[in-house]
Amino acid sequence: MTKQEALFEYLLRRADDTLILGHRLSEWCGHGPILEEDIALTNLALDLVGQATELYQYAAKVEDKGRDEDDLAFLRLEREYKNVLLVEQTNGDFGKTIVRQFLFDHFQILLYERLMESKDEQIAAIAAKSIKEVKYHLKHSSEWVIRLGDGTEESHNRVQESVTDLSRFIDELFYQDEVDELLIKEGVACDTSEFRSTYDANIKAVLDEATLSLPKEKWQLDGGRKGIHSEHLGYLLAELQYVQRTHPGMEW
Amino acid sequence: MSKKEWPLWEVFIRSKQGLSHKHAGSLRAADAEMAIENARDVYTRRSEGISIWVVESEHVSASSPSEAGPLFEPANSKAYRHPTFYEVPDGIKHM
Amino acid sequence: MEKQDISKLERQFQEKIDNEIKIEPKDWMPDAYRETLIRQISQHAHSEIVGQLPEGNWVTRAPNLRRKAVLLAKIQDEAGHGLYLYSAVETLGADREETIDDLHSGKAKYSSIFNYPSLTWADMGMIGWLVDGAAIMNQVPLCRCSYGPYARAMVRVCKEESFHQRQGFEIVTKLAQGTPEQKEMAQESLNRWWWPALMMFGPSDKDSKHTAQSMAWKIKRHTNDELRQMFVDVTVPQAELIGLKVPDNDLKFNEETGHYDFGEINWDEFWQVVKGYGPCNKERVEARKKAKEEGMWIREAANAYAEKRANRKKAS
Numbered sequence: 001m002t003k004q005e006a007l008f009e010y011l012l013r014r015a016d017d018t019l020i021l022g023h024r025l026s027e028w029c030g031h032g033p034i035l036e037e038d039i040a041l042t043n044l045a046l047d048l049v050g051q052a053t054e055l056y057q058y059a060a061k062v063e064d065k066g067r068d069e070d071d072l073a074f075l076r077l078e079r080e081y082k083n084v085l086l087v088e089q090t091n092g093d094f095g096k097t098i099v100r101q102f103l104f105d106h107f108q109i110l111l112y113e114r115l116m117e118s119k120d121e122q123i124a125a126i127a128a129k130s131i132k133e134v135k136y137h138l139k140h141s142s143e144w145v146i147r148l149g150d151g152t153e154e155s156h157n158r159v160q161e162s163v164t165d166l167s168r169f170i171d172e173l174f175y176q177d178e179v180d181e182l183l184i185k186e187g188v189a190c191d192t193s194e195f196r197s198t199y200d201a202n203i204k205a206v207l208d209e210a211t212l213s214l215p216k217e218k219w220q221l222d223g224g225r226k227g228i229h230s231e232h233l234g235y236l237l238a239e240l241q242y243v244q245r246t247h248p249g250m251e252w
Numbered sequence: 253m254s255k256k257e258w259p260l261w262e263v264f265i266r267s268k269q270g271l272s273h274k275h276a277g278s279l280r281a282a283d284a285e286m287a288i289e290n291a292r293d294v295y296t297r298r299s300e301g302i303s304i305w306v307v308e309s310e311h312v313s314a315s316s317p318s319e320a321g322p323l324f325e326p327a328n329s330k331a332y333r334h335p336t337f338y339e340v341p342d343g344i345k346h347m
Numbered sequence: 348m349e350k351q352d353i354s355k356l357e358r359q360f361q362e363k364i365d366n367e368i369k370i371e372p373k374d375w376m377p378d379a380y381r382e383t384l385i386r387q388i389s390q391h392a393h394s395e396i397v398g399q400l401p402e403g404n405w406v407t408r409a410p411n412l413r414r415k416a417v418l419l420a421k422i423q424d425e426a427g428h429g430l431y432l433y434s435a436v437e438t439l440g441a442d443r444e445e446t447i448d449d450l451h452s453g454k455a456k457y458s459s460i461f462n463y464p465s466l467t468w469a470d471m472g473m474i475g476w477l478v479d480g481a482a483i484m485n486q487v488p489l490c491r492c493s494y495g496p497y498a499r500a501m502v503r504v505c506k507e508e509s510f511h512q513r514q515g516f517e518i519v520t521k522l523a524q525g526t527p528e529q530k531e532m533a534q535e536s537l538n539r540w541w542w543p544a545l546m547m548f549g550p551s552d553k554d555s556k557h558t559a560q561s562m563a564w565k566i567k568r569h570t571n572d573e574l575r576q577m578f579v580d581v582t583v584p585q586a587e588l589i590g591l592k593v594p595d596n597d598l599k600f601n602e603e604t605g606h607y608d609f610g611e612i613n614w615d616e617f618w619q620v621v622k623g624y625g626p627c628n629k630e631r632v633e634a635r636k637k638a639k640e641e642g643m644w645i646r647e648a649a650n651a652y653a654e655k656r657a658n659r660k661k662a663s
Contacts, residue, residue, distance in 0.1 A: 023407060026415070029422050030403030031634065033642030035396070035430055036279060036290040042423040043293050046416060053412045070411040094645050143285055150655065151648025158644065236407075243410035243468050250526055252410035252468070252518075256650055257444050260437060277500070278434040280443065282649030283656070294427050297420075298507070317373045 006182045007120070008062045009082065010189055012072070013179075013225055015055035016083035019073055020233070021104060022048030023240055024091055033094045040140060044101065047133040054126050074244040078234055079227040086169035088224075088233045095148050095155065096162040102141040103166060106203050107173040109134045114190035123188065142206045149210025156211065163207065164215045172222040174199075259308050261287040263295055266303035273305050281306075364565050369495040372438040380564055383557065384494055385439050386455075387566065389446040392432035393457035395425045397450075397631050401465035402474060410468060417514050418471060424507050431500040438496045451636045453623060458482075460543050462625030469522055469529075469536035475515015477537075477544040477582065483508055484578045485548065488568035497566075516585070523589040530590075537586070538594045545609075546617045548575040554614075579607050 025045035032038025056069035086104060091097045112134055115127035148159040174192045183189035207213060223229065243252065258280040264273035276295045281287035287306040295301065315323055331337045340347055356375050363370065370376055399422050406422065409415035433443045449455035460478050465471070486508070489501040522533035549555060549571040561567035569577075579598075586593050597610035619625065 026406050026419055029406050029419060030399035030426075031638050032426075033638055033645050034280075035426055035433075036281065036286075036294065037642075037645075038399075038638075039293045039423055039426045039430070040289065042419055042426070043297075046419050046423070049412060049416050049419065053416070056412070073412055074410075093641065140289060143289075147282070147286075147649050147652040148645070151650075151652045152644070154644050155648030155651075239407045242408045247526075247528060250529060252414060252521060257442070258646060258650065277431055278437065279430060282646070283653040286649065294430055297423070297427065314373060317371070317375070 001178060001182060003182060003186060004062060006179045007188065008059055009179045010183055011055050011059035011062060011123075013082040015052045015059060015072070016081050017087050017104075017108075018048040018055065019052035020081070020083045020236065021087035021101075022046075022052060023236060024087065024089075024100075025097070027091055028097070037094070041097070044137055044140070047130075047137065051126070051130045051133070054129075058122050058126070070244075074241050078229065078237055081229065081233065081237070082225055082227060083229075083233075084169065084172045084175070084224045085221055085230050086166065086173065088230060088236060089166065089169070090232055092162065093158060095159040096166070098141055098144045098148065099159060099162040099166050101137065102145050102206070103170060103203065104173070105134060105138040105141050106199055109138050110195040110199055110202075111190065111192065114195070118189070119187035145206055145212070146210040149207070149212040159210075160212050163212050167214050168219050168221050171220040172224060175222055175225050177225070258282045259310065261291075261306045262309050262312055263287075263291040264305040264307075265291075265295055265301035267301055269302065273303065276300075278309060361563075364493050364563075367493075367565075369498065370493055371495045379560075380566075381439055383561060383564070383566060384497065385436055385441045385446070387561075388432055388436045388439075388497055389441065389449070390456050390458075392429045392436060392446070393450045393455055394461065395429035395432060397457045397461045397635060398478075399425050400631055400634055401461055401463070401627075402471060404465045405468060405471050408468070409471075414471075414518070421475070421511050421514060424511065428500075428504045428507070431503055432497075435494075435496040435500045447635075447639065451632060451639065453632065456621065458547060459617065459620040459625060460547050461631060462620050462628045463539070463543050464627050466539075467532055467536055469519065469532040470540070472515050472518030472522060472533065473536045473540040475511050475513075476519050476585075477515075477540050478547070479508060479511040479515060480582060481544050481547040481578050483512060484574050488574075491565075491568060493565035519591070520589050523591055534591055537591050541594050542612065542616075543620075545575055545579070545612055546620075548572070548578065550614070550617070551612075576606055579609055583607055 022045045025041050025048065028038065028041045029045070030038065032041055052073065053069055056072045060067050060069055060072055086100060089096075089100055109131065112127040112131040115123055116131065118124045118127065145159065148155040150156070174196050176192055180189050180191070184191050204214070259282075260278055261281055262278050263276045265276045266273045276291070279287065279290050279294055281290050284306060288304050291304045291306055292301075296304070327333075357377055360370070360374075360376060360380075370380075402418060402422050402425075406415065406418050409418050433446070436446055437443055446455060450457065460481075465474065483505065486501050486505050490498055490505055492498045492501065519533055519537075522529040524530075552558060552570045552572045555571055558567065558570055562570070583593055583598065595610045597608065599608050600606075601608045620628070623629075
């Protein structure tokens with residue numbers, strides 16, 4: 001694997017995470033449980049789609065095969081999407097959406113903090129710009145986890161179930177393979193294992209305050225980084241790609 | 253089960269350093285943090301602000317329009333509070 | 348209050364209106380003025396909120412990243428505008444959630460246009476161009492409405508909405524100048540949206556029961572027919588410029604009046620949709636009801652948490 005190939009793959013993984021999560025959040029648009037939260041969730045979606053756009057633009061440049069950001073976002077096969085399984089999970093109720101966001105935000109902030117120091121200037125710049133957005137996402141999702149966890153009995157039970165359900169996708173956030181190894185050596189990527197314990201401590205602190213807990217059993221899933229997804233992604237892509245696939249090769 | 257709605261908050265935004273906070277509107281939120289975040293999303297989507305105040309609407313005391321006369325009209329007859337009240341001879345500068 | 352006191356207050360009120368002095372929340376106002384405003388502003392707010400739905404229907408299918416972001420931002424604005432308007436309603440002593448319950452029970456109306464389905468990507472363009480175009484036509488004069496909080500909300504809304512119409516027109520233009528397939532998509536969409544867009548201005552003046560009083564109170568500044576004519580006059584040349592045909596065989600520029608003459612609106616269809624029998628009335632209201640019902644446990648949780656925290660603060 002060349003550095004260029006590794007970098008392309010690395011960028012796709014980052015971009016796909018944000019696009020797919022942004023897409024999921026956009027499904028709430030107009031249906032949010034509270035008007036103010038409808039607006040907030042759309043803001044998160046906008047931030048994430050914006051991050052995805054910058055990452056795909058850079059990935060397209062690195063690949064240098066004449067594809068642009070939209071080709072990458074809209075015209076790959078399901079197996080070629082490299083996002084983690086967590087972000088493609090369905091919205092469920094508002095609590096599940098918040099827990100999914102919470103688990104991802106805490107990862108993304110630690111990742112971007114380190115990527116700001118990347119030797120790759122483009123990655124460093126994207127991370128520096130995005131981290132401000134992520135800080136806000138993190139505050140928003142963490143506060144909601146606490147409100148719902150320490151709210152009523154019903155909200156506690158609901159959100160605890162989502163925590164239990166989604167915790168099986170946590171390890172995959174830290175997945176690394178030869179792509180990462182190569183780029184870590186080059187000083188482009190960061191070693192996620194270095195901040196795993198910080199992540200665990202950070203989410204535990206919030207969960208404690210929310211009177212919630214991670215399940216004891218350590219059942220973990222992965223596959224997303226290799227393009228092996230849950231059954232949910234296919235449907236998401238069917239919508240995402242609908243216009244591009246139905247009317248190929250047109251400008252919109 | 254309570255069907256209580258979230259309280260109403262009044263939102264004040266400082267649009268830039270050097271200007272005072274100005275009333276922007278209101279919104280519903282369960283607590284102050286939520287009110288600030290909602291205010292950010294609702295009232296500053298186009299970079300309209302750099303600082304937000306929120307206050308629960310029930311804590312705002314307002315003067316009554318029927319008292320507008322006694323409250324504000326006495327000031328109208330006190331023109332000596334305004335610089336234009338005073339005559340300054342022609343040719344005087346920096347005053 | 349004595350009868351003569353009320354008539355004096357009413358006279359003072361009307362004098363203020365005639366002198367273009369804004370009415371503010373705590374000022375005395377006739378009950379009918381208050382009720383008219385509550386009805387109109389909450390209808391307007393509901394329209395913004397329900398108006399999110401036909402566009403939300405395409406947000407997951409937007410054809411590229413830029414369009415996706417723009418559409419999201421636009422729909423988000425609509426939620427924001429709904430909020431500005433609900434907050435204006437609350438200054439009149441109405442409760443936001445109660446007005447929303449009226450929407451859900453069918454008691455309160457919203458703009459009928461949103462009871463039409465959005466079936467193709469071109470509809471996103473048409474909604475921006477025609478529906479927002481018509482809305483702006485309606486809203487610009489409302490910035491001078493006699494009720495202060497409504498006028499201020501409209502200033503904000505109009506400022507933000509100028510991009511809505513442009514992004515819609517951009518979508519339509521791109522299609523009209525695209526492949527034959529895309530042009531056909533745009534024309535077909537225009538055929539479906541044109542007449543409902545004209546209906547957005549409400550019944551013709553001779554059938555409009557609220558117009559005269561609303562004009563006297565300066566809540567309204569132009570009649571429905573005047574606004575409709577203004578809309579036709581500016582929109583027809585735009586359609587011609589991008590090579591689309593407005594689906595009205597009677598449409599013709601009248602040299603004498605300087606305006607376009609246009610065909611008769613199907614008022615039966617208009618009243619049918621207003622009464623709740625349009626293609627999507629049921630789906631739209633149900634979607635909003637569902638959102639509110641599903642939000643119940645969340646609102647309760649946030650209240651419970653705020654209460655617990657306040658108690659803990661007190662205890663410590």
